[in-house]
Amino acid sequence: MTTTTTAPGRSTDEPARPDVIRVVGARVNNLRDVDVEIPKRRLTVFTGVSGSGKSSLVFDTVAAESQRLINETYSAFLQGFMPTLARPDVDVLEGLTTAIIVDQKRMGADPRSTVGTATDANAMLRILFSRLGRPHIGSAQAFSFNVASVSGAGAVTSTKGGQTVKERKTFSITGGMCPRCEGRGAVNDIDLTQLYDAEKSLAEGALTVPGYSMDGWYGRIFAGAGFDMDLPVGKFSKAKLTDLLHGEARKIKVEGINLTFEGVIPRLRKSVLSKDVDALQPHVRAFVERAVRFSTCPECDGTRLTAAARSSTIGGVSIADACAMQISDLATWVAGLDEPSVAPLLASLRGTLESFGEIGLGYLSLDRAAGTLSGGEAQRTKMVRHLGSALTDVTYVFDEPTTGLHPHDIQRMNALLLRLRDKGNTVLVVEHKPETIVVADHVVDLGPGAGTGGGRVCFEGDVDGLRTSGTVTGRHLEDRARLKESVRTARGGLEIRGASEHNLRDVDVDLPLGVLVVVTGVAGSGKSSLVHGSLRGREGVVVVDQTPVRGSRRSNPATYTGVLEPIRKAFAKANGVKPALFSANSEGACPSCNGAGVVYTDLAMMAGVATTCELCEGRRFSDDVLAYTFGGRDISEVLAMPVAEAAAFFSTGEARLPAAQAVLGHLVDVGLGYVGLGQPLTTLSGGECQRLKLATHLGERGGVVVLDEPTTGLHLADVEQLLALLDRLVDAGKSLVVIEHHQAVMAHADWVVDLGPGAGHDGGRVVFEGTPAELVRTRSTLTGQHLAAYVGA
Numbered sequence: 087m088t089t090t091t092t093a094p095g096r097s098t099d100e101p102a103r104p105d106v107i108r109v110v111g112a113r114v115n116n117l118r119d120v121d122v123e124i125p126k127r128r129l130t131v132f133t134g135v136s137g138s139g140k141s142s143l144v145f146d147t148v149a150a151e152s153q154r155l156i157n158e159t160y161s162a163f164l165q166g167f168m169p170t171l172a173r174p175d176v177d178v179l180e181g182l183t184t185a186i187i188v189d190q191k192r193m194g195a196d197p198r199s200t201v202g203t204a205t206d207a208n209a210m211l212r213i214l215f216s217r218l219g220r221p222h223i224g225s226a227q228a229f230s231f232n233v234a235s236v237s238g239a240g241a242v243t244s245t246k247g248g249q250t251v252k253e254r255k256t257f258s259i260t261g262g263m264c265p266r267c268e269g270r271g272a273v274n275d276i277d278l279t280q281l282y283d284a285e286k287s288l289a290e291g292a293l294t295v296p297g298y299s300m301d302g303w304y305g306r307i308f309a310g311a312g313f314d315m316d317l318p319v320g321k322f323s324k325a326k327l328t329d330l331l332h333g334e335a336r337k338i339k340v341e342g343i344n345l346t347f348e349g350v351i352p353r354l355r356k357s358v359l360s361k362d363v364d365a366l367q368p369h370v371r372a373f374v375e376r377a378v379r380f381s382t383c384p385e386c387d388g389t390r391l392t393a394a395a396r397s398s399t400i401g402g403v404s405i406a407d408a409c410a411m412q413i414s415d416l417a418t419w420v421a422g423l424d425e426p427s428v429a430p431l432l433a434s435l436r437g438t439l440e441s442f443g444e445i446g447l448g449y450l451s452l453d454r455a456a457g458t459l460s461g462g463e464a465q466r467t468k469m470v471r472h473l474g475s476a477l478t479d480v481t482y483v484f485d486e487p488t489t490g491l492h493p494h495d496i497q498r499m500n501a502l503l504l505r506l507r508d509k510g511n512t513v514l515v516v517e518h519k520p521e522t523i524v525v526a527d528h529v530v531d532l533g534p535g536a537g538t539g540g541g542r543v544c545f546e547g548d549v550d551g552l553r554t555s556g557t558v559t560g561r562h563l564e565d566r567a568r569l570k571e572s573v574r575t576a577r578g579g580l581e582i583r584g585a586s587e588h589n590l591r592d593v594d595v596d597l598p599l600g601v602l603v604v605v606t607g608v609a610g611s612g613k614s615s616l617v618h619g620s621l622r623g624r625e626g627v628v629v630v631d632q633t634p635v636r637g638s639r640r641s642n643p644a645t646y647t648g649v650l651e652p653i654r655k656a657f658a659k660a661n662g663v664k665p666a667l668f669s670a671n672s673e674g675a676c677p678s679c680n681g682a683g684v685v686y687t688d689l690a691m692m693a694g695v696a697t698t699c700e701l702c703e704g705r706r707f708s709d710d711v712l713a714y715t716f717g718g719r720d721i722s723e724v725l726a727m728p729v730a731e732a733a734a735f736f737s738t739g740e741a742r743l744p745a746a747q748a749v750l751g752h753l754v755d756v757g758l759g760y761v762g763l764g765q766p767l768t769t770l771s772g773g774e775c776q777r778l779k780l781a782t783h784l785g786e787r788g789g790v791v792v793l794d795e796p797t798t799g800l801h802l803a804d805v806e807q808l809l810a811l812l813d814r815l816v817d818a819g820k821s822l823v824v825i826e827h828h829q830a831v832m833a834h835a836d837w838v839v840d841l842g843p844g845a846g847h848d849g850g851r852v853v854f855e856g857t858p859a860e861l862v863r864t865r866s867t868l869t870g871q872h873l874a875a876y877v878g879a
Contacts, residue, residue, distance in 0.1 A: 717741025
């Protein structure tokens with residue numbers, strides 16, 4: 087596939103080469119007319135400091151254009167159901183093949199989405215049990231928690247021999263969905279006192295459920311349904327209150343318009359409780375957490391399946407038992423089955439389950455909710471689909487596949503990447519870990535800096551050439567941290583007793599206070615279960631993890647950190663106007679796009695498009711607001727600055743603003759100097775979100791801060807800056823507990839807690855606790871052996 091746009095002064099007439107993907111003049115985001123040739127059927131690693139343009143080149147240019155061109159081969163009707171992909175800003179893209187993106191985005195957050203359903207392992211198990219399970223209860227869908235049992239009967243008119251015949255027909259579908267929880271494995275109890283204020287009438291806003299405003303259609307619907315709008319809800323008759331809360335959907339006519347009335351609770355279950363709680367808007371999520379209590383379904387005991395589906399077994403094992411097994415154990419059980427009638431199915435299922443083990447996910451179970459997987463686990467779960475694929479000459483695109491992996495597991499990941507390459511595929515990897523960079527056939531190093539200081543190709547070639555190239559990555563490729571000569575002395579400890587969440591085995595451990603504690607171990611050994619399960623929610627403990635920062639596409643680092651407030655006030659004071667004018671969500675918003683900067687156009691059956699607002703040209707503010715300046719810049723120019731530039735802008739001269747400079751300094755300290763002050767939060771990676779949250783806590787004194795893999799997304803050169811930041815936090819009086827695999831952080835710790843020895847039920851124990859020097863000296867664990875090799879001991 088080829089896409090070309092001629093640019094003045096640039097030659098695009100070179101003949102296409104079948105052995106490379108040729109990029110000419112890429113200008114997506116911060117890329118500066120990047121020209122690069124990527125060899126096909128090779129493993130190419132893209133590296134560079136955070137924000138240098140790696141993802142812009144790989145994901146937003148190469149992969150995005152490949153997917154866009156494939157989508158264009160479908161009908162306009164089908165395109166309406168596909169994600170909208172704009173054409174990248176690039177002059178020439180030649181030699182593209184089908185791109186499969188394996189990223190770290192959270193998998194389907196639907197409660198019915200599990201590891202098994204995401205990888206087709208569940209589908210194969212259902213067929214297996216429908217063939218071999220005893221007693222036989224039906225087809226494969228009888229074992230599916232996504233299919234409900236349905237039956238019905240009715241008269242059917244047909245013509246036979248020229249005569250009209252009426253016959254009574256019946257039908258039934260046997261599904262496996264638990265009727266009580268509808269296949270979710272959990273039920274919810276609603277606190278009625280949180281739904282309404284008994285002392286108020288409906289007109290006075292008695293309903294406290296988000297979205298139930300009586301000023302709009304809801305007020306008309308309730309009045310049309312026969313409710314007294316001025317009578318306090320507490321004085322409703324029992325029948326009226328039951329109708330208000332539990333009424334079934336029914337048609338009513340309001341002012342000549344046909345509408346539907348439905349009780350508050352049924353509508354709440356459909357519109358809110360059917361979704362993943364973490365995916366809800368903040369105010370709706372707060373209501374749900376306050377008003378709803380979730381518990382395991384008593385009818386199916388959390389298995390999501392009917393009693394019939396659970397009763398059918400193979401060798402005493404039901405499908406619910408199989409899905410609850412650790413995948414490594416399930417693979418052993420399947421390997422022991424010998425039935426010629428389903429031999430091809432068993433071979434395919436064995437291959438899928440073995441892939442989980444090869445990729446370091448053997449500790450999961452098939453019934454694990456997909457929404458609970460970490461970014462790294464989600465990415466590796468997606469990989470399972472592709473390891474056994476017969477497709478060749480495909481471009482696989484990976485986003486830091488070593489995220490969340492122990493050094494021991496990185497070797498297996500490298501082998502899998504090379505296996506995909508050896509099948510004749512092009513493998514593109516965005517990565518910072520030197521262990522993966524060194525196995526590449528080809529390296530593209532972007533930089534030299536981040537944001538506006540990057541966007542250029544600093545080096546193209548093999549790994550040996552990178553080592554001698556003099557680039558930032560080349561200079562730091564062989565960096566190795568040293569063990570500390572002396573460690574800090576603890577001032578007390580956090581007791582954890584009898585920790586047994588997930589695979590933990592009654593763990594007792596004391597985490598020292600006032601020092602840097604690193605909790606490590608192979609993937610699935612129980613690190614997160616120990617730290618998050620035992621420390622989250624304790625008084626004085628702040629957990630800074632990689633979950634997405636809550637907010638809409640209008641939210642940005644300026645609004646999240648609160649730095650926009652002093653900036654708005656400074657603009658207002660300097661120009662003698664109201665601060666509200668300098669908010670794109672308030673009075674200063676562009677009247678055409680309402681402060682979004684883009685205009686969204688719905689094209690009915692075709693994919694909608696987002697175009698830059700013609701009136702404000704993407705600046706989000708009205709022209710009269712942009713006429714006001716502070717320090718020679720208008721508000722849109724300030725929000726377009728990278729954080730580091732903004733910090734310098736507000737530190738001196740007439741624009742000096744200490745309140746803003748302090749917050750921006752914290753963002754620079756955590757390595758986010760390249761991020762735009764007005765950049766939407768929805769564009770930040772998990773590692774960037776974590777560092778953004780950390781920046782908001784830097785000004786606080788004391789307390790315990792928990793960090794979950796803070797090196798995620800950090801370049802080799804940035805890790806040293808992170809270590810200095812961790813030292814500053816401890817020296818300021820904080821106690822740090824860091825879940826981490828990076829050997830440089832382990833070597834820099836004052837105290838190490840190593841869990842293992844393996845993953846899943848082979849882990850869950852503390853196999854070492856002490857100083858890094860002791861861990862290296864004893865070499866008693868996998869972590870100790872890898873750390874000793876890293877520091878050269």
